[in-house]
Amino acid sequence: MIDSLYIAWRYVSFNWARTLTLGACVTLIAVLPLSLELLLEESERQLLERARTTPLVVGAKGSELDLVMNSLYFGDTVPELISMAHLEQVKATGLALPIPMYVRFKARGAPIVGTSLDYFDLRGLQIAQGRRFALLGECLIGAAVATELGLRPGDDLLSSPETLFDLAGVYPLKMRVVGVLAPTNSADDLAVFVDVKTTWVVQGLVHGHQDLSQVTDPTLIMDRSDGKVTATAKLAQYTQIRPENIDSFHFHGDPADYPITAVIALPRDQRAGAILRGRYVAAGNDADKRSGQITVPSDVVGELLANIFRIKSVLDAVILVVGVATILALVLVFALSLSLRQREIQTMFKLGCSRMMTARLLGAEIFIILAASVVLTLLLLGIVAQFDEALVRALFIR
Amino acid sequence: MIEIEGLSFRYPGGGFVLDIPGFRVESGEKLAVIGPSGSGKTTLLNLIAGMNPPDRGTVQVGDTQVSALDDTRRRDFRIRHLGMVFQDFELLDYLNVLDNILHPYRITRALRLDAGVRRRAMALAERMGIEDKLKRHADDLSQGEKQRVAICRALLPGPRLLLADEATGNLDPDNKTLILDLLFDSVDAHGATLLAVTHDHELLPRFDRVVDFAGFRSQAGA
Numbered sequence: 032m033i034d035s036l037y038i039a040w041r042y043v044s045f046n047w048a049r050t051l052t053l054g055a056c057v058t059l060i061a062v063l064p065l066s067l068e069l070l071l072e073e074s075e076r077q078l079l080e081r082a083r084t085t086p087l088v089v090g091a092k093g094s095e096l097d098l099v100m101n102s103l104y105f106g107d108t109v110p111e112l113i114s115m116a117h118l119e120q121v122k123a124t125g126l127a128l129p130i131p132m133y134v135r136f137k138a139r140g141a142p143i144v145g146t147s148l149d150y151f152d153l154r155g156l157q158i159a160q161g162r163r164f165a166l167l168g169e170c171l172i173g174a175a176v177a178t179e180l181g182l183r184p185g186d187d188l189l190s191s192p193e194t195l196f197d198l199a200g201v202y203p204l205k206m207r208v209v210g211v212l213a214p215t216n217s218a219d220d221l222a223v224f225v226d227v228k229t230t231w232v233v234q235g236l237v238h239g240h241q242d243l244s245q246v247t248d249p250t251l252i253m254d255r256s257d258g259k260v261t262a263t264a265k266l267a268q269y270t271q272i273r274p275e276n277i278d279s280f281h282f283h284g285d286p287a288d289y290p291i292t293a294v295i296a297l298p299r300d301q302r303a304g305a306i307l308r309g310r311y312v313a314a315g316n317d318a319d320k321r322s323g324q325i326t327v328p329s330d331v332v333g334e335l336l337a338n339i340f341r342i343k344s345v346l347d348a349v350i351l352v353v354g355v356a357t358i359l360a361l362v363l364v365f366a367l368s369l370s371l372r373q374r375e376i377q378t379m380f381k382l383g384c385s386r387m388m389t390a391r392l393l394g395a396e397i398f399i400i401l402a403a404s405v406v407l408t409l410l411l412l413g414i415v416a417q418f419d420e421a422l423v424r425a426l427f428i429r
Numbered sequence: 430m431i432e433i434e435g436l437s438f439r440y441p442g443g444g445f446v447l448d449i450p451g452f453r454v455e456s457g458e459k460l461a462v463i464g465p466s467g468s469g470k471t472t473l474l475n476l477i478a479g480m481n482p483p484d485r486g487t488v489q490v491g492d493t494q495v496s497a498l499d500d501t502r503r504r505d506f507r508i509r510h511l512g513m514v515f516q517d518f519e520l521l522d523y524l525n526v527l528d529n530i531l532h533p534y535r536i537t538r539a540l541r542l543d544a545g546v547r548r549r550a551m552a553l554a555e556r557m558g559i560e561d562k563l564k565r566h567a568d569d570l571s572q573g574e575k576q577r578v579a580i581c582r583a584l585l586p587g588p589r590l591l592l593a594d595e596a597t598g599n600l601d602p603d604n605k606t607l608i609l610d611l612l613f614d615s616v617d618a619h620g621a622t623l624l625a626v627t628h629d630h631e632l633l634p635r636f637d638r639v640v641d642f643a644g645f646r647s648q649a650g651a
Contacts (some may be wrong), residue, residue: 034535034542038524045523045566378519381480382582383508384536385501392536 035388039395049368050400056361057404057423058411060354064347065408066415070426071343073419075336078104081217082332084153086304087127088312089117089294092324099331100296102132102293104218104424105142109135112290113323119287124310125298126303133230134292137191138206141176144222145230145291153297154219160184161210164226167237167280168272170206174214177274182208187271188223190233205271216420231289232272232280239269239280296325430456430590430622431477436486436496438476447472448462449486452640456491456589459623464642470626473642474592477624478511483508484525491589508539512583512621513651514612518575520582521565527563530554532582538580540586553581557611563619584615591616593625597632609635 043050081103090098091111100106113133121129130153131146144150146161161184164171172182182188190204190310206225231237240262254261269276282289298304311325369376376389384392415422433452439445447469455461462470475481476488479495482503488496493506511634520529528535530550534542554560557577559570567575576596587651596612596651597605609632616623625636 038528038532038535039527042523375521378521379532379536381478381513381515381519382533382536383504383539385504388536 035391035395036399038392039399042392043396043399050403051359053364053400054404054407056357058172058407060264060357061404061408062411062415064350064354065310065412067346067350069412069415070419070422071339071350074339074423074426076341077217077420077423078332078336079329082328085328086293086297086298087307087325088328089113089121089129089296089323090292095324095326095331096280098324099326099328101134102295103328103332105134105144105222108424110117110292111235111296112292114287115289115291116322118291118294121294121296121307124307126307127298130295130297131227131291132293132295133227136174136230136233137168138188138223139180139191141173141221141223142226143190143233144168145227146160146224147227149297150224150295153295154217156215156219157213159211159213161208164209164224164229166272167226167229167232167277168204168206169209170229171212172208173212173222173224175220177211182211184208184210188294191224202268204271205295218424221356221424227291231282234282234290235268237280237282239272239276261320266280349353365397430454430491431624432487432489433477434487434489436476436483436488438472438481438483440472445469445472447476449473454622454624456622457620459613459635459637460625461639462624462626462642463628463630463633463639466628468641468642471594474513474594474624474626477590478513478592479507486520489540504537505539508533508537509586510589512586512588512591514576514583514591514593514596516578516598518567518572518579518599519573520578522566522568525564525566526559526570526578527552529567529578530585533582533586545650546585550581550585553584553615556615559580572599572601573608576600576604576608580608580612580615584619587619590622590624593623593627595626595628597627597629605629605632 045072062338082099085103088098088102090102093111094108097108098110101108101110113260115131118129118131121127128149130147131145131150132150134142136143150156152162158171159174160177170188172180172188178418182189188208190206192203196290206223206229212219212224225233228237250263252260253263269279272280296304296307298307308325308327311323333414379389379392431452431454433449435451436447436449438447445467452473462473464470472481476483477490477495479488479498480503483496486496487494490506490510493510495503495506498506520589521532524532530553531542531546534540534546540546551560551563554563557580559574559581561575562570562574567578570578576599580596591612593612597608600608612625613635614622615621623636627633
């Protein structure tokens with residue numbers, strides 16, 4: 032057997048290009064469906080686990096999927112905004128604990144999640160280093176963000192401008208990292224958490240600048256009348272919140288009108304949840320867009336997964352057909368190579384090689400190619416498994 | 430050593446017929462077989478080597494009646510007692526020189542590869558002047574070097590009978606002489622019998638005896 036393997040190894044290594052091509056074909060046939068299976072399992076785990084622990088989400092009327100993906104997985108698609116009044120409405124019912132979610136901005140590629148401290152209790156998030164945010168301008172970062180950006184408590188993190196070329200827009204806010212979360216293998220690892228008010232600072236709705244009543248530079252003042260001062264665009268706003276300037280940060284307008292993307296509602300019990308949903312359904316019937324919608328994330332995710340698995344079954348069929356076609360092509364290639372190798376087989380016969388031994392040699396060649404393909408397949412599947420979280424995010428949760 | 434009586438052979442499909450009433454080669458003899466192309470010289474070697482069984486008659490090599498053996502025994506007999514050298518060398522290009530020499534030991538159960546065989550292979554390679562090319566692939570060798578490798582492979586099991594089918598047919602004049610010298614020396618050293626098919630009449634004086642195959646009845650398309 033060792034001799035057969037040795038000769039077969041000599042043959043396949045001498046004809047390395049042919050061997051690589053055959054091995055690559057076999058590997059691809061195996062890797063494609065198996066890695067798809069791995070990714071789907073991971074996507075199911077990530078999506079369902081999080082959806083099941085999020086009972087209800089209130090948001091603007093529109094795509095339920097966008098709302099859930101943004102609120103639960105901090106997806107890139109920002110749903111239509113609602114106001115803080117929605118949070119107050121839910122709170123006023125006394126049926127559920129509302130948690131604000133404002134997921135719109137980014138900091139060096141990571142989503143900034145504006146929320147309240149209740150969110151950390153909901154997700155059971157633990158602090159690995161530092162502490163939770165307490166002041167305006169402080170942020171708490173996920174484990175993956177800390178690793179990828181090389182940040183730790185005490186470092187600063189700059190928010191990214193919404194549009195790069197908006198020169199008149201709001202300047203990026205330099206946030207102070209006060210803590211790092213323990214890894215959870217979820218979307219929380221990839222996010223930057225701030226108090227919802229900090230997101231309004233990032234947006235420019237809440238800002239701080241020097242006291243206008245004490246400004247003497249005429250180029251900074253547009254109008255001063257009836258005790259009201261209007262500043263020019265030249266007036267610089269603070270881009271970092273420090274103890275010495277935090278008091279200058281102020282709201283303009285009614286905070287109840289300030290935007291958020293969703294409210295996660297945690298009902299007291301199942302009955303309270305049903306009543307809350309009923310109220311939104313009833314309010315939804317009057318076609319008032321301001322009434323918003325309430326969704327059950329596990330239903331939305333369940334539907335998404337059902338669609339993904341429907342597509343997967345079609346893909347499985349396609350892969351099966353392609354796989355069978357490839358195997359047939361490989362059989363044909365092998366049969367053709369046998370006829371091309373007739374002279375070599377004849378030589379071995381002249382040297383005393385039996386038909387059985389010839390079959391063993393050919394079998395050993397197939398074995399080596401298949402074994403190499405299996406090793407390569409396992410290696411590639413290992414790589415897919417290593418990065419499945421990131422791949423699932425890139426493929427299914429963007 | 431070799432005794433053929435009343436031999437008749439026809440390839441399947443009936444394209445070629447060979448009839449040999451009687452043919453004898455003495456032990457230790459160096460015999461050249463000549464004859465026109467298609468006269469059945471190679472077929473004779475195949476019949477002696479047991480690659481094809483005759484339709485009629487007997488082929489006796491030493492004490493063994495080859496024509497009476499079944500396929501497996503004929504193969505075992507060929508492996509143990511015969512060495513063959515071919516016009517096209519019949520080397521495997523994916524093996525290096527040493528692996529080509531040792532190849533019969535790896536593809537048959539009748540021969541056993543051990544350290545002694547390896548030592549003999551090295552010694553043979555040294556005698557053939559290819560000891561520095563053992564790691565090179567067969568397709569990197571010159572024609573003369575290839576034939577030396579083929580002779581090493583044929584001689585390694587220590588055969589009593591060496592069959593050479595146009596062994597110098599693909600070689601230039603210098604290599605022809607050299608290879609023939611090596612072949613004769615090796616046969617003498619092993620005390621073997623040599624039966625060589627050749628078209629080259631210049632080489633005939635070096636053989637003990639020459640048999641002209643034109644004397645036997647053979648016909649194509651019969």
